[in-house]
Amino acid sequence: FISFFFKQKKSKKSIKIAKTNGRQLGQSANKIQAPTEAEEVILDVGDEDGDLVDGVIAEESELTVDAIQDDDGHAAFNNSVARSVHDCAIRDMENMGVYLDEEEVQMASHIFPKISGLARRVHDSPTLKEAFDNQVQAYKKSGELSGDKNTLDRRVPTCWNSDLICLEAHIHFKPYELTEEEWNLADLLDKALVIFEKPTKLFSQSEVPMIVDVIPILDNLRNELIGLRDDTENDVLDIVRVASQAALMMVDKYSLFTTDCDIYQFAIVLCPDRKLKWFKDHGFSASEIKDIKKHILARFTQSYATDKTSQ
Numbered sequence: 001f002i003s004f005f006f007k008q009k010k011s012k013k014s015i016k017i018a019k020t021n022g023r024q025l026g027q028s029a030n031k032i033q034a035p036t037e038a039e040e041v042i043l044d045v046g047d048e049d050g051d052l053v054d055g056v057i058a059e060e061s062e063l064t065v066d067a068i069q070d071d072d073g074h075a076a077f078n079n080s081v082a083r084s085v086h087d088c089a090i091r092d093m094e095n096m097g098v099y100l101d102e103e104e105v106q107m108a109s110h111i112f113p114k115i116s117g118l119a120r121r122v123h124d125s126p127t128l129k130e131a132f133d134n135q136v137q138a139y140k141k142s143g144e145l146s147g148d149k150n151t152l153d154r155r156v157p158t159c160w161n162s163d164l165i166c167l168e169a170h171i172h173f174k175p176y177e178l179t180e181e182e183w184n185l186a187d188l189l190d191k192a193l194v195i196f197e198k199p200t201k202l203f204s205q206s207e208v209p210m211i212v213d214v215i216p217i218l219d220n221l222r223n224e225l226i227g228l229r230d231d232t233e234n235d236v237l238d239i240v241r242v243a244s245q246a247a248l249m250m251v252d253k254y255s256l257f258t259t260d261c262d263i264y265q266f267a268i269v270l271c272p273d274r275k276l277k278w279f280k281d282h283g284f285s286a287s288e289i290k291d292i293k294k295h296i297l298a299r300f301t302q303s304y305a306t307d308k309t310s311q
Helices: 055-067 074-095 102-124 126-142 162-173 180-204 211-229 238-260 263-270 275-281 286-303
Strands: 015-021 039-046 052-054
Touching: 074 238, 102 126, 102 162, 102 180, 102 238, 162 180, 180 211, 180 238, 211 238, 211 263, 238 263, 263 275, 263 286, 275 286
Parallel strands: none
Antiparallel strands: 015 039, 039 052
16 A cells, blocks of 8 residues: 555755745755754755755655665565556556546655655754754744654654554644645545554564454455545545555455465354354355355364274
């Protein structure tokens, strides 16, 4: 899902620093003086073609790529799989009448590099960190900012749910002047990523979830993604619909693994508050339920068969 909201890294050409007035913080900085409450530090980086692009976008994209690199080909394989899922999701949604707009795709690809890149720069630069802290305290004193939160959370590519945490911190402080369309997308992504919050927290803990919980969790995640993809009551951007379809394809992929290993279905059947009724309540056909019952009875008979000759 989140991969639709990052762009390919671009090589940097030049750096320009300017100051202006307004309630915003700097995107990034190398050597700057701590700004006053009314100052803003802006840093832009150009690519090799001369087009002005955000430096934090380029650097954060590069950081994300580097963070997943390894020595045995996993990165190349993962990138290939992701690209395949991207293409399939786009094609599937086009068959459903949803077509991506190039401007929307470009906007979406900038959103997380801007947000996470700023957080990284603030944390990595003592000067900028001091400036950020001073402005936070100033806005709290003026009543423009409330709550106990004082820092921007960083996005860690290998840490589950850090995308949501980073995004929520950015929305809380609103330190970067995103466009109106980008802020709308940020708010929508905040709601969308909540779908993944509970299952990722559960899957990241040791000794949980229980085997009996795996299929229900995937089933619930699947239903929520379908709801987001097919939402007609709210103004859901097409890029979010396509990203939901891509995530849905991955959920379906892992759901198939649970049918290859019968322990997942067996655990549900043997669970006192679920049993075969769970499958009926969740859309399994009578034929599928019959096969599950037949399979588990056969396995039980095989595993606990008695030796009649010893009796």
